[in-house]
Amino acid sequence: MDILGSFALILALMTAGYAFIAGIVGIKTRNPLVIKSARRAGIALFPLVSVAVGGLLFEFFSNNFSMAYVAEHSSRHLPLVYKFAALWSGQGGSLLFWSWVLSIYAFAVLMANRKKHPELMPYVGMVMAGVEFFFLLLNNFAASPFKIVGEATAGGGVQLLSQANGRGLNPLLQYPSMVIHPPMLYLGYTGMTVPFAFALGALLAKYPGEKWIHLTRRWIMLAWVFLTCGILLGAHWAYAVLGWGGYWAWDPVENASLMPWLTATAFLHSVMMQEKRGMLRVWNVWLVFATFLLSILGTFLTRSGVVASVHAFAQSSIGTWFVVFLAILVLVCVLAYVKNRDYLKSDNRLDSIVSRESSFLFNNLVLLTAAFAVLWGTLFPVISEAVQGSKISVGPPFFNRVNVPIALFLLFLTGVGPLLAWRKTSFESLRRNFAWPMGGGLVFGAIMYALGYREFYALVCMILGAFVVLTVASEFFRGARVISAHSGLNFFQSIGRLTARNTRRYGGYIVHVGIVLIFVGISGQAFNISKKVDLPPGSQTKIGPYTLYCQNFDTVNGPDYTAERATIEVLQHGRPTMMLFPERRFFPASGVTETMVSTHSTLARDLYVVYSGPNPQTNKPVINAYVNPLVKWIWVGGLVVVLGTLLAMLPSRSGPGPGPLQPAAAGAASEADTDADDKANVLEGTH
């Protein structure tokens, strides 16, 4: 199967090359047969790369340890699900996975549009084939997952060196969220190729109107939600497995995933400016370009080890390939822009500083500043080495100082945005709509302050969070009231209809609520406490509201490890609440020791307990205990973000009767309509 897989990869490479060149020829000659053949070649990539992936999986399942990649990342007794995960746990396999996911996207895009947009699709297919070609080059020549372990024999042949067992998958990666985290992240990174292909294609084709934006909206949302999930699952894995009590360390690899997320988020907002007002065309095209380039940069940083990182997995020559590829991409983007920039002229200018437009502009400004700061901080060792000759790194204080105020400002804009109208908002209507939610936020802040939530940024986060939730609630409430008045439906049915009628807008609000929850969870960090103590059986220690009582301390045997385990009873206000079993597992096969964190998680706080081995002086077990307030809200918020995004991706249903758009009934919210799907003549109607 390894030979079949290798051949499939070579064939896929040639097919991608053909799809790219035939695409260019087809565009130049406008020969429909060539165009059709290029498209079919693009579609054929999916089955071809699938054969390669299937071939590699087969080797994993049949325990073929004469293959280097299988021997390195699997073992005979590895559970089945982790054999899947092993596929993307190393260099060669994860780059193959990239190619495969991209081939799936190409397949879906080309199939879905095979009878549509004949002016645009050849360009889109060509761009995607070009990107796929690059990754297949890597799969074939730079990081083939199909290498075998062998040694040259005297006769010029190769003697296979099959090993009895593989080295096993890194135990740190044997964790459920680690199985889905890499695919999610890759689906996000790779998915950014689709909007890139449409944007570049539309620019090259001078495709009229904002149609490419409508065509890519769902694709970029899909990639965005995958990326969001990938980032949060990565954070969750770091928290639950690595045992240092935190979930985000501003590590280069984490930063790599955050940067395209920030620019994609900026695009999802600024795109509304283009749809509604014909503004920011240049900006949007560049946002899509930047998002894609940052996705490639992210893959490069993760895969090449150019920036030292705890989990930059590999150091290899692969970096050169990526640098060349990135340079070509930047060149193509700049040339396409310079050549066709007249196509991107804006229809309108900013009318007023107090308007929806300006809130989007500020949103984009700070999101891009955040992306830039993260990029700068991540690449600072590389930059300073090139400029000054000494490698200087910056740490979490740099990232936090810049990004925390940005996050809070964004939270403020999230609340203000829906209260602002397009073009211009009068202070009168602003004050009218502002008073309640802001007042509510302040009251909430006062309550939190009274409860001891007394750290500046964390408190501001709570106030603004409540403000955003209240504005969103009032949007739902006002809309539903109007529908209810006209249709006689009850309040909850009205909310359902309101949402169904404009999924994009109300789905977006739900995403905002999810983001608020995530921010609330992060703000809890200001109140983390931690403690490190010797805790022999029979002794106890206090941390936060908890008392930890060590009952026992023993050794247990697992299937492929032995563990030292502490048995700790948790008492809260004197009442027994929970038993925790933090462990240290030793895996003899790989010689790896792994900490198993034990947590007691509630919405209010997590109790997070790590057993860090015996104290060599006293020979008593050492326990690291952490109380991390509100962490759970981050994961809950992530779930809300995903649900909101899925809702926003559903098509809106147009219903009979007047919507919440009528100015008289719904006040500022109606002036401020963001709805591009309904495309009611809002501008003409309300101004």
Added chain:
Amino acid sequence: MNARVKFAIGAGVILVTLGWLGWLGATESKAYYHTLAGLAKLKGPALHQRMRVSGYVKDGSIKRLNGKVDFVLTEQGRTLPVSYVGTNPLPDTFYEKHAQALVQGRLMPNGEFVADQVEAKCASKYVASPVVGSRASDPPGVRGMSPAAAAAH
């Protein structure tokens, strides 16, 4: 004053503020990266900067003491005594054989390195070990990947 000028002023204020915060954060946390060989050549004020030093944890050198962990970093025959005083538990990979560590902190006048942060990875774990065509002569990279591992790609 038209809206564009107002926006430009607002944007300017935001960017200057954030730039200032970034500068503050950078000065507070910047650390100079050195190899053990590079560390030996430092003199003057460079010796007192916050720095990051990488190397291999010398086998058997880890001593857990009250409130700190002492160990020795080594690379190409040079050694550096390190005392970790941070509160977070050391990563599991730190205790493995031939673990690579990246320590962050300051060099004391007595030649001891006091670290408040230690990152570690086990060189052998994340990359393939020797396969066909291993070039055992490759020197360890700046980031100290073992020759066998570097040759696998």
